């Protein structure tokens with residue numbers, strides 16, 4: 001809010017002016033009534049002129065006031081959104097592992113909206129109402145001090161009402177926001193996997209679960225209704241009781257001749273200005289409490305420890321790479337009591353090809369996460385060219401790697417935009433060249449808008465093989481010295497598989513590569529194969545060496561031979577467990 005001091009200064013003026021205008025209407029009413037009672041026809045010319053000026057002033061002030069309230073609210077929402085986005089992008093991977101993306105989404109949308117409303121309308125009303133009440137009270141004092149005191153007596157009572165219900169409102173609104181956030185997370189999950197819920201026919205189950213979420217929202221909203229209703233009823237009762245009491249007293253003074261009729265009319269109008277602000281106070285406080293809850297959720301994100309002070313820049317120059325060393329690296333995830341990597345040692349020279357195989361949960365992906373600096377080792381260190389990665393900026397560290405994830409990791413947007421994530425300043429020619437290298441250019445040409453085609457959420461408008469080839473083209477554009485490839489386990493048809501494999505081979509050319517391998521062709525051609533189990537490298541060597549050693553890898557080989565003979569369908573899962581996939585390869589061999 002402090003960033004928008006200028007706008008708030010204007011709003012202070014429009015607010016104060018609106019209070020003056022409100023008091024003026026009370027004065028104006030008394031003047032018209034007095035002129036009418038005195039049968040003073042001549043006074044009406046001036047009164048009409050005044051009325052016209054008054055209307056113009058109210059209109060103009062209302063316009064400026066409303067424009068700047070909306071303006072400041074929109075600017076604050078925009079500022080918060082951007083600040084939150086910038087900070088979210090700098091949060092460590094552990095944050096994303098811990099928090100649901102739907103919950104974050106809800107903070108970006110619902111909470112942002114709520115804070116924006118508070119900083120515009122609600123906050124100004126919270127200032128305006130007491131000022132209006134005080135000004136009305138001063139005017140009432142001027143008209144008749146006894147009446148003024150009767151009216152003002154209800155102030156503390158109404159304040160007490162707000163205080164009693166305020167806490168309940170805040171607790172309820174935080175719960176309500178949490179329910180909304182859970183619902184958004186749920187929706188985020190299911191709407192992003194429509195093929196799964198359709199294929200499992202779990203629509204009814206999901207509807208039932210959604211009903212549960214929706215009911216927790218409605219029960220929070222009902223409770224809010226009850227609290228607001230009780231507060232409103234109590235404050236309206238107090239307000240009206242005071243009003244009637246003051247009215248009877250005023251009527252009594254007029255009847256006694258100690259108060260003019262015009263003053264009584266002004267008094268009635270002023271009563272509204274006194275009672276109104278107090279009656280609306282609990283509602284405003286409730287809304288403010290809700291927005292404070294929302295602000296808390298936004299600042300939870302903005303204040304979460306970031307992994308970088310400034311967002312890293314992609315490095316245009318390819319860094320020189322000679323050697324990667326993992327020296328006795330051990331790691332366990334935060335809040336986990338078991339080692340996901342245990343004394344892992346590895347030395348990789350420029351140009352070597354390493355394949356990692358092993359059962360699910362063996363630590364293969366965790367190794368990638370440590371290499372990419374998503375997590376830091378608890379013990380041991382990772383060195384690139386002899387320098388510990390712990391001392392490198394994350395931007396520099398990540399410039400050594402091109403990562404091809406299992407899920408291709410494409411975003412909504414055009415093919416061109418997605419590829420430029422590999423190299424932001426890539427020219428059209430470079431993009432086309434990368435697509436050609438990745439065997440993707442032909443299918444891109446057939447798309448209605450070519451490179452400009454929107455590929456849908458996570459590339460949903462493309463086939464699995466096409467997505468993989470785009471992901472490979474993106475990595476080609478990054479052109480980093482070390483390639484980290486998490487082979488997709490999804491089976492592709494023969495033709496598509498062949499094209500993906502060709503693309504991968506071209507991508508691997510002249511690069512140092514570490515591949516989480518699910519296909520035997522990748523494994524057999526590797527310089528070194530690492531077998532990972534329970535976070536440890538239990539075997540290492542070339543394909544031939546490992547076969548000769550007759551260990552874990554040998555077991556895999558034999559289970560595949562059995563499969564080749566076609567009699568061991570039940571061994572499928574065992575083989576898959578060891579390779580972490582590889583159905584296609586095995587099917588081909590069969």
Ligand SMILES: Nc1ncnc2c1ncn2[C@@H]1O[C@H](COP(=O)(O)OP(=O)(O)OP(=O)(O)O)[C@@H](O)[C@H]1O
Pocket residue numbers: 097333334336340358359360361362363364365366367580
């Ligand atoms: N974010 C996390 N928090 C806590 N534990 C985790 C987390 N991610 C993975 N783990 C655990 O770390 C271990 C290694 O997991 P990792 O994902 O590295 O296995 P993997 O070899 O890549 O398996 P897969 O072949 O199935 O992908 C597992 O026991 C897993 O449960």
